[in-house]
Amino acid sequence: MNIKRNIALSDSGFVFNPSTGDSFSTNPIGLEIIRLLQEMKTAEQVKKAILAQYLTDDATFEKDFYDFVNMLNRFNLMETEEKDEKATN
Amino acid sequence: MKKPLINVAVTGLNAIDSPGPGVPVIRALRDSKDFDVRIIGLSYETLEPGIYMHDLVDKTYQIPFPSSGVASLLTRLRYINSIENIDVLIPNFDAELFNFIKLEETLRDDLGIKTFLPTSEQFEARQKHCLNEYGIKHGIKVPHSKKIFSIHDIPGLRAEFTYPLVVKGQYYDASVAYTPEQAVTYFNKISAKWGLPIIVQQYVYGSEVNVTALGDGKGNTIGAVPMRKQYITDKGKAWAGISLDDDELMKTTRKLIKSTKWRGGMELEIIKTREGDYYLIEINPRFPAWVYLAVGCGQNHPEALVKMAMGMPVKPWKKFDVGKMFIRYAYDMIVELSEFEKISTLGEL
Amino acid sequence: MKKIQYERPVIQRLNAGVMNKFGTKTEYAPVTEIDGNRVKDLITKFGSPLFVLSEKTMRQNYKDANRAFKNRYPKVQFAWSYKTNYMNAVCNVYHQEGSWAEAVSGFEYQKALKNGVPGNKIIFNGPDKTESELRAAIYNNSMIHIDHLDELYLIKELATEMNKRPRVAIRVNMDTGIYPMWDRFGFNYENGQAWDAINKIMLNDKMDLVGLHAHIGTFMLAPSAYAVAATKLSDLALGVKLKYKKNIQYIDLGGGFASKNTLKGSYLQGADSSPSFDQFAEAITTAILNAGFGESDLPLLILETGRALVDDAGYLLGSVISNKRLADGRRATIMDFGVNIMFTSFWYDHKISPAQEFSQYTEDAVLYGPLCMNIDVIRENVTLPPLKRNDQVVVHCVGAYNMTQWMQFISLRPAIVLIDLEEKAHVIRKRETLQTIESEEVLPAYLKEIKL
Numbered sequence: 087m088n089i090k091r092n093i094a095l096s097d098s099g100f101v102f103n104p105s106t107g108d109s110f111s112t113n114p115i116g117l118e119i120i121r122l123l124q125e126m127k128t129a130e131q132v133k134k135a136i137l138a139q140y141l142t143d144d145a146t147f148e149k150d151f152y153d154f155v156n157m158l159n160r161f162n163l164m165e166t167e168e169k170d171e172k173a174t175n
Numbered sequence: 176m177k178k179p180l181i182n183v184a185v186t187g188l189n190a191i192d193s194p195g196p197g198v199p200v201i202r203a204l205r206d207s208k209d210f211d212v213r214i215i216g217l218s219y220e221t222l223e224p225g226i227y228m229h230d231l232v233d234k235t236y237q238i239p240f241p242s243s244g245v246a247s248l249l250t251r252l253r254y255i256n257s258i259e260n261i262d263v264l265i266p267n268f269d270a271e272l273f274n275f276i277k278l279e280e281t282l283r284d285d286l287g288i289k290t291f292l293p294t295s296e297q298f299e300a301r302q303k304h305c306l307n308e309y310g311i312k313h314g315i316k317v318p319h320s321k322k323i324f325s326i327h328d329i330p331g332l333r334a335e336f337t338y339p340l341v342v343k344g345q346y347y348d349a350s351v352a353y354t355p356e357q358a359v360t361y362f363n364k365i366s367a368k369w370g371l372p373i374i375v376q377q378y379v380y381g382s383e384v385n386v387t388a389l390g391d392g393k394g395n396t397i398g399a400v401p402m403r404k405q406y407i408t409d410k411g412k413a414w415a416g417i418s419l420d421d422d423e424l425m426k427t428t429r430k431l432i433k434s435t436k437w438r439g440g441m442e443l444e445i446i447k448t449r450e451g452d453y454y455l456i457e458i459n460p461r462f463p464a465w466v467y468l469a470v471g472c473g474q475n476h477p478e479a480l481v482k483m484a485m486g487m488p489v490k491p492w493k494k495f496d497v498g499k500m501f502i503r504y505a506y507d508m509i510v511e512l513s514e515f516e517k518i519s520t521l522g523e524l
Numbered sequence: 525m526k527k528i529q530y531e532r533p534v535i536q537r538l539n540a541g542v543m544n545k546f547g548t549k550t551e552y553a554p555v556t557e558i559d560g561n562r563v564k565d566l567i568t569k570f571g572s573p574l575f576v577l578s579e580k581t582m583r584q585n586y587k588d589a590n591r592a593f594k595n596r597y598p599k600v601q602f603a604w605s606y607k608t609n610y611m612n613a614v615c616n617v618y619h620q621e622g623s624w625a626e627a628v629s630g631f632e633y634q635k636a637l638k639n640g641v642p643g644n645k646i647i648f649n650g651p652d653k654t655e656s657e658l659r660a661a662i663y664n665n666s667m668i669h670i671d672h673l674d675e676l677y678l679i680k681e682l683a684t685e686m687n688k689r690p691r692v693a694i695r696v697n698m699d700t701g702i703y704p705m706w707d708r709f710g711f712n713y714e715n716g717q718a719w720d721a722i723n724k725i726m727l728n729d730k731m732d733l734v735g736l737h738a739h740i741g742t743f744m745l746a747p748s749a750y751a752v753a754a755t756k757l758s759d760l761a762l763g764v765k766l767k768y769k770k771n772i773q774y775i776d777l778g779g780g781f782a783s784k785n786t787l788k789g790s791y792l793q794g795a796d797s798s799p800s801f802d803q804f805a806e807a808i809t810t811a812i813l814n815a816g817f818g819e820s821d822l823p824l825l826i827l828e829t830g831r832a833l834v835d836d837a838g839y840l841l842g843s844v845i846s847n848k849r850l851a852d853g854r855r856a857t858i859m860d861f862g863v864n865i866m867f868t869s870f871w872y873d874h875k876i877s878p879a880q881e882f883s884q885y886t887e888d889a890v891l892y893g894p895l896c897m898n899i900d901v902i903r904e905n906v907t908l909p910p911l912k913r914n915d916q917v918v919v920h921c922v923g924a925y926n927m928t929q930w931m932q933f934i935s936l937r938p939a940i941v942l943i944d945l946e947e948k949a950h951v952i953r954k955r956e957t958l959q960t961i962e963s964e965e966v967l968p969a970y971l972k973e974i975k976l
Binding site: 243244273370 | 792796
Binding site: 096098100102109111 | 515516519520521
């Protein structure tokens with residue numbers, strides 16, 4: 087699960103994909119997840135980091151996390167490598 | 176003597192191929208010899224060019240779309256006003272006027288923001304589907320028109336109309352139909368988009384002339400400049416136009432403003448037939464995008480509007496330069512992504 | 525370290541032309557209580573979904589409407605439209621305020637009688653009145669509004685048979701410049717049917733023509749159309765006076781005033797564009813006052829306003845069942861209420877507020893009901909904060925035409941609670957149970973046993 091490295095982020099939640107020219111807006115937790123992914127953290131590590139900070143439970147976050155990654159994929163913000171398939175299964 | 180500074184909020188910053196009047200209105204205000212302005216732009220979308228024209232617009236705020244209602248708009252304006260202390264607000268879109276007219280008193284009494292708008296009666300009475308009654312009431316020729324609700328009404332139109340006729344939506348869209356079959360096609364197309372009724376209007380042969388005008392709300396015409404489009408874009412917008420010397424047209428304009436006691440800016444769309452008759456086809460309840468031509472001809476309508484809103488004395492103009500032209504041009508600004516980011520994420524720039 | 529309140533991560537493409545979120549917060553500002561009762565508490569106590577009615581709003585609306593008309597016209601009478609909401613508690617709030625009753629079926633008529641409305645203060649409308657229902661209405665001296673000639677002749681026969689003079693009015697349809705024209709009800713004005721019917725009643729002299737009635741449409745946004753209707757009814761009344769030297773006692777302009785809901789496809793918000801009671805009152809009363817009645821001959825003005833009096837007094841509380849992602853990437857949220865109990869979502873874009881605090885981040889979503897039916901869509905497109913399972917929402921303006929048009933389909937109908945003026949909640953209709961549904965069922969003996 088690799089996010090594109092060249093994605094530009096700002097504290098306001100502005101996300102810019104320089105290779106497509108698309109821009110997006112995300113909420114603070116979304117921003118944090120994208121940053122963690124850029125640091126090459128695994129899904130497990132992202133979960134751990136978020137659960138340590140936010141009032142939520144394992145199952146809820148896992149569901150929301152995969153939905154979020156799904157959207158990142160849809161928006162072309164993830165590297166399209168075959169091995170990703172395995173990671174999300 | 177130092178000129179007073181007035182904070183003016185302006186919408187319609189979409190200076191694109193089908194332009195809003197905001198940018199020309201701001202240019203006109205900046206030309207004023209009697210006051211300086213700080214311009215607060217109000218935008219709906221993040222790519223309205225005016226947002227990025229920092230020599231014209233001092234600060235821009237996003238405002239909610241008209242369809243989200245009066246309450247949302249007021250909440251946002253309250254916030255903007257708490258920072259900007261707006262003196263005068265000039266809305267420039269047809270679609271937003273309903274809400275601003277509705278808010279006029281609240282803006283004035285609660286926020287101290289002055290406007291100079293038509294009344295809601297004036298605004299409603301000039302709606303396309305009321306044009307017949309409007310013409311009769313104010314003694315102005317209008318092409319015969321009729322509201323229809325079904326394609327089954329189309330065969331019977333021959334009794335009252337001769338083809339071609341114009342098939343119009345209640346708010347937007349119009350197509351010229353040369354046959355009943357075409358009328359059916361346009362009826363379906365336009366009603367699918369804008370709903371019922373559909374307005375059928377007699378097509379009038381002649382040349383279209385437009386007038387930008389300003390009424391003081393008491394029946395006086397403060398200024399009026401007629402123009403003929405010299406070149407039209409594929410969206411039907413003027414690309415170039417020239418000011419005209421036409422007494423009849425001026426008489427018609429003054430008569431209409433006197434009879435309706437029109438308050439604020441307006442644009443009249445009129446067809447002049449070969450026989451020399453003038454048919455009113457539409458009234459836009461705000462300045463047109465070519466309003467800067469009036470300034471070029473010696474009548475600064477936006478400046479006069481701000482003065483009237485502020486309660487300053489304004490004298491009606493007696494003349495304007497004939498034969499002045501405007502030619503519109505496109506210009507590519509270079510904009511930093513960080514600016515787009517700010518307006519997109521913070522709603523302010 | 526204190527943990528941060530969790531909110532689902534969301535990301536949205538910044539598109540030109542997409543509704544911007546700045547300043548639109550009022551649209552989804554949380555509504556956490558209704559008349560002093562916390563939404564959360566109401567749901568805990570009475571279950572989800574739950575209809576809630578505000579007695580305060582109902583009475584206030586009535587007072588506003590009444591004042592708007594009485595300030596302009598000397599003789600005004602409201603008649604509560606039972607079909608709009610015939611919960612007895614609702615009817616009796618309006619009856620306490622002074623409303624008569626307007627029924628459009630035999631069972632509504634019985635309900636009105638049972639609620640204690642005197643027979644001579646019930647208006648009996650509608651195209652379907654059976655012989656026995658008409659008998660009862662004649663016996664009770666109710667105002668019978670005749671819809672068609674067959675009914676007129678039937679009443680004539682009954683009058684002879686019962687040896688009693690029925691009090692009747694005719695329903696008149698007409699062109700008021702609006703579309704669609706409701707010409708399927710009553711007798712047409714323009715083509716002379718209405719005047720014909722009047723003559724049939726007057727010349728036959730078996731019944732008393734006490735009123736004239738028109739109901740020009742529904743969710744009317746043009747007060748001017750009512751002015752046209754009032755003028756045309758007045759014209760008929762003056763015609764009767766001229767020809768028969770008799771005064772028509774009342775003119776009934778029916779209902780149809782728009783509420784604060786937003787019709788689907790409308791560009792402006794209903795709360796902004798719907799005319800006020802004052803605007804309707806001004807149009808109607810001016811038309812009657814200028815019609816040419818002598819001062820002592822002015823007819824009573826009856827109004828059967830339902831929707832505009834009760835719509836914004838009704839709320840539907842509900843909870844999120846689940847979130848989904850549709851194949852095209854749109855967010856879908858499934859609620860525990862659907863079109864089965866909120867029939868009006870077929871024609872309005874109901875305003876929906878979350879019932880708990882959120883940050884300013886939002887998502888565009890489709891709101892679905894719980895039915896396994898594709899048509900069960902509550903809002904095709906709505907901007908809401910990221911809702912999660914069991915989060916609660918408040919749907920606004922559902923007081924009219926839902927509690928009478930709901931259906932028991934797939935799920936049972938929820939409870940209805942009325943919050944009184946002291947902010948106390950009363951159940952006025954209990955949540956349905958299996959027994960409610962089966963109480964009228966009869967199972968033949970040979971089908972009682974099954975073996976699987």
